Amino acid sequence: MTFDLLIFPVSIWVVENKGDCFLIDTGMSGMARYVVEHYLNSNQVKGLFLMYRHSDHVGGIPQLRELLPDLPMLIDNREFPYISGRKPYPRREKPESLTFNLSEFTALDSLQAKEVLKQAGLIPVFSPDHSPGHTCYYHAEDDVLIAGDLLTTSRLGHLKPPMKAFTADMPQALKTAHDLLQTYSQTLISVCHGGEVANALEEMEKRKWYQKK
């Protein structure tokens, strides 16, 4: 589901498998809870996968947790310093303002996380460096890469780089994106800020911002 904030759209995803539902990201304040309350049955929701810690991805956690206090929340452990406010992101002076207690999160490489990933039919794809622990999720059955902020798209659906002001290391982020699109060249790409892109590798290679790199 996409919330259009006019400055940019923000998506969160629901993956359904055998009647169970799994959320990917929470959007900003209240968004994930809105989706659960309006479109799902809250006891169907069995896990929350997070891409990384920016506020437009984790900002909906507090309201979602009021509704689902025991929901497993999974994230790459390379995001732990930022989600807990221990460290600022690269190129930032201060840690993020909304911080969380690390004991509430499960690292994606743990046994518990592997079980939830299996139930959801998702494969985590480590994809720095929009942020150091940025993670995409691949849904093999539908052949869709839920790509978060690996890339964005314009209103016309053209691929664009992730937002510069919020990207830790742009050359590395673009290298990761290009490498991944080679691996997933036949896959539909679904980004957080924008829409879905088919033939994303070809799309990326013909864009000026990539050629100029």
Ligand SMILES: [Zn+2]
């Ligand atoms: Zn974002």
